[in-house]
Amino acid sequence: DGGITQSPKYLFRKEGQNVTLSCEQNLNHDAMYWYRQDPGQGLRLIYYSQIVNDFQKGDIAEGYSVSREKKESFPLTVTSAQKNPTAFYLCASSIGGTHNEQYFGPGTRLTVT
Amino acid sequence: GENVEQHPSTLSVQEGDSAVIKCTYSDSASNYFPWYKQELGKGPQLIIDIRSNVGEKKDQRIAVTLNKTAKHFSLHITETQPEDSAVYFCAALRGDSSYKLIFGSGTRLLVRP
Numbered sequence: 458d459g460g461i462t463q464s465p466k467y468l469f470r471k472e473g474q475n476v477t478l479s480c481e482q483n484l485n486h487d488a489m490y491w492y493r494q495d496p497g498q499g500l501r502l503i504y505y506s507q508i509v510n511d512f513q514k515g516d517i518a519e520g521y522s523v524s525r526e527k528k529e530s531f532p533l534t535v536t537s538a539q540k541n542p543t544a545f546y547l548c549a550s551s552i553g554g555t556h557n558e559q560y561f562g563p564g565t566r567l568t569v570t
Numbered sequence: 571g572e573n574v575e576q577h578p579s580t581l582s583v584q585e586g587d588s589a590v591i592k593c594t595y596s597d598s599a600s601n602y603f604p605w606y607k608q609e610l611g612k613g614p615q616l617i618i619d620i621r622s623n624v625g626e627k628k629d630q631r632i633a634v635t636l637n638k639t640a641k642h643f644s645l646h647i648t649e650t651q652p653e654d655s656a657v658y659f660c661a662a663l664r665g666d667s668s669y670k671l672i673f674g675s676g677t678r679l680l681v682r683p
Contacts, residue, residue: 461613488669499574499659499673500614507669515670547613557602557663559671561613 460484461562463548468567470542478533478565480548486560487553489531493517494545494564503546506531507553535567542569572597574662576674583650584682591658591677594642599665603643605634606659608676614659618645650681 461482470476482489488507492500502515506525520539525531531550535542545566549559576593583589595603601622606614620627620634620643627634631650636643647654657676664670 463613490669497676499576499675500661500671501673502670505669551669553668555668557668557671558604558616558619560616561606563613564611566611 461548461550461560463562463565466565468565470569472569473537475534475536478546480531480562481529482550483529484550486550488551490549490559491523491533492547494547500547542567572664572672574660574672574674576660576677578677580678582680582682585650585652587650589647589650589679591645592642593660593674595662597662597665598641600662602663603636604661605645608657608659652681652683655679655681
């Protein structure tokens with residue numbers, strides 16, 4: 458069963474704690490992405506990775522960090538420096554290069570109190 | 571910076587009627603325009619996309635049209651069904667990247683049975 462998995466579906470943390478969101482894909486895609494979605498808004502790009510061991514900042518990277526040590530995995534860490542971390546986080550992947558189609562995982566809803 | 575505007579924000583139609591959602595983009599170098607359907611609590615699903623070398627693309631009950639001169643594109647859903655009810659997002663690929671999508675703010679479509 459091919460696809461993108463994100464875990465957990467719901468995550469709760471106390472303010473001041475770092476938290477890592479998991480994203481795994483078995484589509485053999487080179488590129489992976491992290492987006493943030495706030496209520497009633499579109500998706501905003503946090504980080505993306507074109508290939509293993511490489512990643513670039515998106516439009517709202519402050520307070521977040523990523524790693525891409527394996528092709529299948531692209532974890533996102535929400536640090537305590539992120540001022541408004543409560544949101545719905547979506548991971549996506551694409552073949553890469555000129556193949557622009559991005560496919561999304563089911564998302565993780567993070568609540569920080 | 572580049573942006574994508576999407577209208578309307580909400581749309582209510584009777585089952586069997588057509589629905590049209592419109593987007594305009596600012597980056598004249600954009601050449602790829604996907605549409606996503608997002609059901610409550612789930613990740614967005616790619617439903618159709620179009621590239622700048624064509625003006626229209628159809629897939630069963632859905633179609634997308636693109637007017638590059640006016641920098642706008644539209645999603646058309648015919649013979650709507652209750653299961654079409656969801657939030658629909660348009661996006662445009664930034665002209666300077668094969669990876670960065672800019673999303674509209676979404677349209678909540680309600681199909682009344």
